[in-house]
Amino acid sequence: MDALRRAGIVLFLGLAAHLAPASAADWSFEVRNRASLPGGAGEYRRVSLTRGDSAYDADVLILKAGRYAARLADQLPGHAVSVADVVSSSKAFAGVNGGFFTESFQPDGLYVVDGKLLSKPLNASILSGVLAIDREGRIRIGPRGTSYAKSKYAFQAGPMLLHPGGVAGVSRKSTALARRTAIAIGKSDELIVLASSAVSLHDLAESLATLPNAFGADEIDRALNLDGGSSTAMSAEVPGKPVHVREWGRVRTVVLFDLK
Numbered sequence: 001m002d003a004l005r006r007a008g009i010v011l012f013l014g015l016a017a018h019l020a021p022a023s024a025a026d027w028s029f030e031v032r033n034r035a036s037l038p039g040g041a042g043e044y045r046r047v048s049l050t051r052g053d054s055a056y057d058a059d060v061l062i063l064k065a066g067r068y069a070a071r072l073a074d075q076l077p078g079h080a081v082s083v084a085d086v087v088s089s090s091k092a093f094a095g096v097n098g099g100f101f102t103e104s105f106q107p108d109g110l111y112v113v114d115g116k117l118l119s120k121p122l123n124a125s126i127l128s129g130v131l132a133i134d135r136e137g138r139i140r141i142g143p144r145g146t147s148y149a150k151s152k153y154a155f156q157a158g159p160m161l162l163h164p165g166g167v168a169g170v171s172r173k174s175t176a177l178a179r180r181t182a183i184a185i186g187k188s189d190e191l192i193v194l195a196s197s198a199v200s201l202h203d204l205a206e207s208l209a210t211l212p213n214a215f216g217a218d219e220i221d222r223a224l225n226l227d228g229g230s231s232t233a234m235s236a237e238v239p240g241k242p243v244h245v246r247e248w249g250r251v252r253t254v255v256l257f258d259l260k
Contacts, residue, residue: 027051027207029214035238038093039259041067042190044238047214049207056199059234059243061094062216065189066260069137072098072153073254074113077105080250083233090256094236096181096193098253099155100127100227105252109156112148121156128158128169129224131183137260139191141183141224143169155253161205161223168209174201179232182225183255184208186217193257195234195245201225227251 033046042063049056073086073095087095100108109127111119121127121144132140132151140146143163148154160169161182177198184192192215196204205223212220233247 027211027214029211031214032057033241035240037061037063038237038239039067040064041093041257041259043216044236044243045216049211049214051203051207054199054203056197056203058194058196058215059236059245060215061191061193061234061236061257063191063193063257065191068191069258069260070133070139070153071137071256071258072113072133072155073256074118075250075252075254080105080252083247083251083254084235084244086254087235087237087256092256092258094193094234094257095254096183096195096235097227097231097233097247097251098255099131099157101252105250107155107252110148110154111156111253112151112154115152126158127156129160130154130156131224131226131255137258139183139185141185141222157224157226159201159225161201161225162209162220164222166209166219166221168205170201170205172202174205176200178229180204180225180228181232181234182208182223184215184217184220184223186212186215187219187221188217190217192217192220192223193234193255195232226255 029049035044045060047058107119109122130146132148133153135152163169180196208220208223230248231251234245236243
């Protein structure tokens with residue numbers, strides 16, 4: 001997503017605050033589709049979540065620790081193809097869009113590919129988190145300032161939906177509706193990758209915190225919002241019915257998942 005659209009999102013972000021007290025009963029969910037991922041990597045599920053007048057759907061990948069290896073595909077200006085095409089040509093079993101980029105298709109904030117620093121960190125309010133991938137393909141997410149020194153890949157994104165320990169990273173003022181892409185880590189080290197229909201950042205964060213079972217975890221420790229809106233995309237080789245959530249324009253970065 002380009003800088004102008006991102007600037008519009010920033011207007012809806014308040015200072016980080018704890019979510020108002022909520023119980024899992026506030027949100028309800030229904031799993032509409034469920035399937036095992038190739039090679040015992042985990043599970044795919046299509047989930048519908050509701051609370052009062054709020055509702056959204058999410059395609060969710062629940063990946064088991066040690067059963068996947070992540071990497072980035074870096075698309076250059078003028079040569080980008082769809083996320084689905086990147087996943088197919090790279091022989092990965094799944095992929096989603098990654099971090100923000102500018103109108104000129106340059107990475108916005110920290111960007112490391114194959115151990116090389118291509119773009120330096122930015123102190124921008126929306127870029128409050130870091131996703132880092134080590135040389136074994138393990139993903140870490142954390143707040144801005146998280147070390148990426150030994151990472152093979154890394155980029156800034158945000159906001160942090162949940163800080164380490166499940167502490168909220170967005171306020172109730174974050175009410176703008178948009179498609180979302182997010183990555184979360186559960187207490188048992190499961191990796192949760194999701195692409196959603198239009199939902200506010202607050203509602204996404206709150207449902208992750210208060211209803212982790214909807215996303216295949218007993219508890220979610222941290223969660224990071226990636227680029228969204230027109231950039232939201234997911235492609236996954238689900239046996240019997242591949243999943244394709246299509247972006248509405250080309251994206252710079254694709255987070256790929258290989259079997260391990």
